[in-house]
Amino acid sequence: MHLIFLILMLSKGARVLQIIPSLIGVIVALATIAFFVIRIPAVVRLEAPADDPASLFSFPRRRYPMRRKDILPLLLIVAVYAVVAFWGLGDKTAPETFYDFESSGSTVQLELKEPTDISNVMYYSGLRAGDYTLQFSADGQNFTDVGTMRQEYGDLFKWNTPELTLNIPGVRVIRIVANTQLELGELALYDGAGNLIPTDQFRYDAGAAALFDEQSTIPPEGRTYLNSTYFDEIYHARTAFEFIRIGQGQQNLFPYETTHPPLGKLIIAGGILIQGMNPFGWRLMGVIFGILMLPFLYVLLKNLFGSTTIAACGTLIFAFDFMHYVQTRIATIDTYGVFFILAMTFFLYRWLTADPDNPKIRWWRRSTPLFLAGLMFGLGAASKWIVIYAGGGAFVILLIYWIKRGIELCRAGRRNDFLKALFANLVQLFVFFILIPAAIYYVSYWPFGMANGLSDGSLSGSMHMLLNPKYLKIVLDNQAYMYQYHSTLVATHPYSSVWWWWLFDWRPILYYLNYPTSTTVSAFAAFTNPILTWGGLICMVFMAYRIFWKKDGRALFILIGYLAQLIPWMDVSRITFAYHYFPSTIFLTLAVCHFFNILRSASPRWKRSALLFTGACLFLFVMFYPKLSGVAVPRWYGTYLLQWLPSWPF
Numbered sequence: 001m002h003l004i005f006l007i008l009m010l011s012k013g014a015r016v017l018q019i020i021p022s023l024i025g026v027i028v029a030l031a032t033i034a035f036f037v038i039r040i041p042a043v044v045r046l047e048a049p050a051d052d053p054a055s056l057f058s059f060p061r062r063r064y065p066m067r068r069k070d071i072l073p074l075l076l077i078v079a080v081y082a083v084v085a086f087w088g089l090g091d092k093t094a095p096e097t098f099y100d101f102e103s104s105g106s107t108v109q110l111e112l113k114e115p116t117d118i119s120n121v122m123y124y125s126g127l128r129a130g131d132y133t134l135q136f137s138a139d140g141q142n143f144t145d146v147g148t149m150r151q152e153y154g155d156l157f158k159w160n161t162p163e164l165t166l167n168i169p170g171v172r173v174i175r176i177v178a179n180t181q182l183e184l185g186e187l188a189l190y191d192g193a194g195n196l197i198p199t200d201q202f203r204y205d206a207g208a209a210a211l212f213d214e215q216s217t218i219p220p221e222g223r224t225y226l227n228s229t230y231f232d233e234i235y236h237a238r239t240a241f242e243f244i245r246i247g248q249g250q251q252n253l254f255p256y257e258t259t260h261p262p263l264g265k266l267i268i269a270g271g272i273l274i275q276g277m278n279p280f281g282w283r284l285m286g287v288i289f290g291i292l293m294l295p296f297l298y299v300l301l302k303n304l305f306g307s308t309t310i311a312a313c314g315t316l317i318f319a320f321d322f323m324h325y326v327q328t329r330i331a332t333i334d335t336y337g338v339f340f341i342l343a344m345t346f347f348l349y350r351w352l353t354a355d356p357d358n359p360k361i362r363w364w365r366r367s368t369p370l371f372l373a374g375l376m377f378g379l380g381a382a383s384k385w386i387v388i389y390a391g392g393g394a395f396v397i398l399l400i401y402w403i404k405r406g407i408e409l410c411r412a413g414r415r416n417d418f419l420k421a422l423f424a425n426l427v428q429l430f431v432f433f434i435l436i437p438a439a440i441y442y443v444s445y446w447p448f449g450m451a452n453g454l455s456d457g458s459l460s461g462s463m464h465m466l467l468n469p470k471y472l473k474i475v476l477d478n479q480a481y482m483y484q485y486h487s488t489l490v491a492t493h494p495y496s497s498v499w500w501w502w503l504f505d506w507r508p509i510l511y512y513l514n515y516p517t518s519t520t521v522s523a524f525a526a527f528t529n530p531i532l533t534w535g536g537l538i539c540m541v542f543m544a545y546r547i548f549w550k551k552d553g554r555a556l557f558i559l560i561g562y563l564a565q566l567i568p569w570m571d572v573s574r575i576t577f578a579y580h581y582f583p584s585t586i587f588l589t590l591a592v593c594h595f596f597n598i599l600r601s602a603s604p605r606w607k608r609s610a611l612l613f614t615g616a617c618l619f620l621f622v623m624f625y626p627k628l629s630g631v632a633v634p635r636w637y638g639t640y641l642l643q644w645l646p647s648w649p650f
Helices: 002-011 016-044 068-086 206-211 233-247 263-275 279-305 308-319 322-327 334-352 363-381 386-411 415-443 446-451 459-466 469-488 530-550 553-570 578-599 606-624 635-642
Strands: 099-101 107-116 118-125 130-137 144-151 171-178 182-191 509-514 520-526
Touching: 016 530, 016 578, 016 606, 016 635, 068 279, 068 308, 099 206, 107 206, 118 144, 130 182, 171 182, 182 206, 233 263, 233 279, 233 446, 263 279, 263 334, 279 308, 279 322, 279 334, 279 578, 308 322, 308 578, 308 606, 322 334, 322 520, 322 578, 322 606, 334 363, 334 386, 334 553, 334 578, 363 386, 363 415, 386 415, 386 553, 386 578, 446 459, 446 469, 520 578, 520 635, 530 553, 530 578, 530 606, 553 578, 578 606, 606 635
Parallel strands: none
Antiparallel strands: 099 182, 107 171, 118 182, 130 144, 130 171, 509 520
16 A cells, blocks of 8 residues: 555655655565565464464463563563653643533623733633623623633533634623533633733632632643543543542433443543542543553463563563554543453463363362453443453354363263363353343443432442332443444544554544644544554464464464454444554454464574564654654654655644
């Protein structure tokens, strides 16, 4: 694709500077392909690793343990990533006291001590959507409408600036009239010279103090991602805050975002309770869960391949993948779904690799990983439905496992042992993957029941609420609504993409765009590191080869996990985005690491290859960092260095 685009540009006589980013993209794409093509002949000649079963469609039964030497690289990776992820996450303060306009027509009136020209107004929106009418008066008797302060659903928990009709010199009185019940957080007014008018220049009723009590939070640069919500934070951060207010007993408040299960927003609410209703607070839990993914991945890689080098390289590749970094720093629920998918995969692999015939392993000890896998599945499904896709992959893996286990035991004359073990496992699966997840899912709707007045918030009240038929109806009705919403959604978006575009990084989703000056830009987008995207796709094809021609159980485990996340999107008619590929990056990383695992048996220089690939991924992270973090850079940086494809919004 890069090569075709470059040829077209050359044929049109494009300027040299316009060709540079596409040329860089072509070079990187060809280098990535060449990197694997050169090494594939050596690994193709190898048989499956000795510890894999010698039969098609089987899983490995050896699990490599963690060693003391793994502690330091794991801690270093986690620490470095934590610093990078928390850096510039968002402001730790924002207006958190709100003036409540109780009904339509509610008014706040502010009197200036001296006549003042008003040049601008900025305000921070709280809960509820509607509009305010802004009125100025020079004499306190005759008021003129000078603008509308909009507080629509996309304006909440943001600093906003209305369009004003400034034709009144020497303003003495300012009036704000709400058209419905609204909450306003903070108000900033600027004089004719553009300076913020001090609060001691106003007279107002005591109740209006909430509009001026947090003036230190007013951003001199105006609205940015650091001080306001952006993209789907307007839904998820808001709903998380509503959950908190509902839990505190606020009446006449119902969760706004109801197109996904509640648990993801409840997790976001945890960060708000810790840090406050500010950008850092509503993004806090996403970063924490992004950090927690790394130990799970490192141990999984070590269990799979037994190499500290591979585990460290794979964890670095995933940690600093573009998608992982960007998605875990935004207050949306995808991060939690991906975390629980990874955790479920981790525990499922540990269950698969436990020796079922070892008498030293007690039944409860062997069942624990499967219980934890089911628990992660339940928590994930209650966060976002994408985890159900992973559950489908787990079902396929378990089905294959028991087919092969049955053949193995029956051939050994142990048919009764097989039937007993199968029955016991079916009971476990029913409890671990159906009953427990269903209970978690059901209880996660607790804020919905509270919002409908089914509980007083006490423990006994909550228990009675869970048994109330009205609560069950709330849960079931929301499932029907979610299914209808996602199956019938008809919408367009300039940064939408279809599933097969994700395989090639064709269309990132631009989350934020701002121009601080006439020559600089601040923006960030979600997409996968191109080297991981293209290299991982090659490795995933190689996994299929390993399964059918080399009987490779690890490759089977990885490919099933990948396809479980990708196949469901192939038949989805609703609008989709690049971030829907986020769960697949787990398995792209595993596939790349398995390639290096096989390469180490074929080449004494395999570590050099693994480190080279990892280093290239890290280099691209540094190169694209401004477009992943929102750091302001000259406009030419994106246009002439990073826009490798015309569909990339740089």
